[in-house]
Amino acid sequence: MANQRDxxxxxxxxxxxxxxxxxxxxVSTAKMKKxxxxxxxxxxxxxxxxxxxxxxxxxxxxxxxxxxxxxxxxDPSRILILTIAGNRGLCGSFNTNIIEKSLNFKDKLVExxxxxxxxxxxxxxxxxxxFIKEPMYKSAPNxxxxxxxxxxxxxxxxxxxxxxxxxxxxxxxxYTKVVSSSSQKPEIIRLLPIPPDEEVLKDPTSRSNVEYIFxxxxxxxxxxxxxxxxxxxxxxxxxxxxxxEQFSRRVAxxxxxxxxxxxxxxxxxxxxxxxxxxxxxxxxxxxGGAAALE
Amino acid sequence: xxxxxxxxxxxxxxRSLFEGDVDFxxxxxxxxxxxxxxxxxPLISELGVGxxxxxxGKSTEYLVVEGGVVEIKDNRxxxxxxxxxxxxxxxxxxxxxxLKELTELKDKEYAKFSNERYLIQLExxxxxxxLKVAMK
Numbered sequence: 001m002a003n004q005r006d007x008x009x010x011x012x013x014x015x016x017x018x019x020x021x022x023x024x025x026x027v028s029t030a031k032m033k034k035x036x037x038x039x040x041x042x043x044x045x046x047x048x049x050x051x052x053x054x055x056x057x058x059x060x061x062x063x064x065x066x067x068x069x070x071x072x073x074x075d076p077s078r079i080l081i082l083t084i085a086g087n088r089g090l091c092g093s094f095n096t097n098i099i100e101k102s103l104n105f106k107d108k109l110v111e112x113x114x115x116x117x118x119x120x121x122x123x124x125x126x127x128x129x130x131f132i133k134e135p136m137y138k139s140a141p142n143x144x145x146x147x148x149x150x151x152x153x154x155x156x157x158x159x160x161x162x163x164x165x166x167x168x169x170x171x172x173x174x175y176t177k178v179v180s181s182s183s184q185k186p187e188i189i190r191l192l193p194i195p196p197d198e199e200v201l202k203d204p205t206s207r208s209n210v211e212y213i214f215x216x217x218x219x220x221x222x223x224x225x226x227x228x229x230x231x232x233x234x235x236x237x238x239x240x241x242x243x244x245e246q247f248s249r250r251v252a253x254x255x256x257x258x259x260x261x262x263x264x265x266x267x268x269x270x271x272x273x274x275x276x277x278x279x280x281x282x283x284x285x286x287x288g289g290a291a292a293l294e
Numbered sequence: 295x296x297x298x299x300x301x302x303x304x305x306x307x308x309r310s311l312f313e314g315d316v317d318f319x320x321x322x323x324x325x326x327x328x329x330x331x332x333x334x335x336p337l338i339s340e341l342g343v344g345x346x347x348x349x350x351g352k353s354t355e356y357l358v359v360e361g362g363v364v365e366i367k368d369n370r371x372x373x374x375x376x377x378x379x380x381x382x383x384x385x386x387x388x389x390x391x392x393l394k395e396l397t398e399l400k401d402k403e404y405a406k407f408s409n410e411r412y413l414i415q416l417e418x419x420x421x422x423x424x425l426k427v428a429m430k
Binding site: 038041042044045046048049052055056148149152153211212213214215216220221224225228231232235 | 308309310325337340367
C-alpha cells in the first residue's frame with residue numbers, strides 16, 4: 001500500500017487540478033453565454049439579408065442569376081476548403097471532429113481527381129496539418145471572441161476574389177454548426193458559387209408579391225447584397241464555431257472536474273485506510289514492546 | 295396619433311442598434327438623402343456613408359451609417375448597415391485625431407491614384423461622416 005504522504009501529495013495535486021478545471025469551466029460558460037448573445041444579435045440581420053435576396057429573386061429580376069457569384073463551373077477542378085478550428089485544446093473532441101470532417105471531405109475530392117486547397121483557421125488546426133505534413137494554402141489564427149464583422153469582410157473579400165477571378169472553382173466552409181444550444185456538429189457547406197435556389201426554396205410561401213421600388217436599380221442592389229450575404233455567412237460560421245468551441249470546452253472541463261472529485265474521494269478513503277493501518281501497526285508494536293519488558 | 299408612426303429598426307451584424315417607432319426618418323442613400331414618412335411605397339435602396347436622422351416628436355436622434363441597404367414595407371423600415379454608430383458613442387476629439395493621422399498618412403506614403411490612397415480616401419470619408427454626426 002502506498003504510504004500516507006504519497007497519497008496526501010496526490011490528493012493535493014488533484015485538488016489543484018480540480019480548481020483549474022472548474023475555473024476553466026466557469027470561464028468558458030461565461031464566454032459561451034457571450035457568444036450566444038452575439039449569435040442571437042446577428043440572427044435577425046442574417047434573416048433580413050436572406051429575405052431581401054429572396055424578394056429580389058421572386059420579383060423576377062432576370063439579370064440576377066447572371067451574377068458571377070452564381071456561376072457554376074461544369075467540371076470544378078480547383079476547390080478551396082476553409083476549415084474553422086480552435087486556437088486552444090482542452091475542449092474535448094471539438095478540434096479533432098472538425099479537422100477529421102474536413103480531411104475526409106478533402107480525400108473524397110482528391111479521389112475524384114480534384115485539386116484541393118486548404119485554408120485553415122485556428123492554431124490547433126494549423127498544428128495538426130503541419131504534423132501530418134498536409135500542405136496548406138493559407139492559415140490564420142482564430143480571432144475567437146474578438147471576431148468582428150471586419151474580419152469576416154476581409155476573409156469574404158479574399159475568397160470572393162479567388163472565386164471570381166477563376167482561381168478556384170468552388171469554395172466550401174467546414175465549421176461546427178450549432179444545431180441547438182446543446183448539440184453541435186461539424187458541417188460542410190458550399191459558400192461559392194451560391195447554390196442558386198437556396199434562398200427561394202427555404203420558404204416558398206413567404207414570397208411577397210409586393211412591387212418594390214429599387215433605388216438605383218435591382219441589379220445594383222443585388223450585386224451589393226450578394227457579397228454581403230457571403231460575409232454574413234462567414235461571420236455566422238465563425239460565431240457558431242466559437243460558440244461550439246466554448247460549449248465543448250465547458251463540457252470537457254465539467255467532466256474533468258467531476259472525475260477529479262471522484263478521484264479525491266477514492267484517494268481519501270485509501271489515505272484514511274493507510275493512516276489507520278499505520279496506527280494499528282504502532283499500537284501493536286507498543287503492546288508487543290510492553291509485553292517483552294514484563 | 296400612434297398610427298402616424300413608422301416602426302424602425304437599425305441592424306448591424308454585431309448588434310441591433312435601434313428599435314422603435316418614429317415619425318420621420320432620413321437616411322443617406324447612395325446618391326443623396328432620402329426621407330421616409332408614413333405610408334411610403336415599398337422600396338429597397340442602397341445606402342452610402344453618412345448620417346441617419348430619426349425624428350420622434352420634437353427630438354431627433356443622430357446616427358452614422360457606413361454602407362448598407364434600407365428596406366421599407368408596410369410602414370416597417372429596416373436599415374441593414376455594415377457598420378453603424380449612435381451619436382452618443384462617438385467622441386469628436388478622437389475622430390479628429392484619427393482623421394488627421396489619415397490625412398498625413400495619405401499625403402506622405404502613397405502616390406496619387408494608387409489603390410492604397412483610394413482605400414485611405416474611403417476610410418477618410420467614413421471618419422468625416424462620423425465627425426459630422428458627433429459634432430451635432
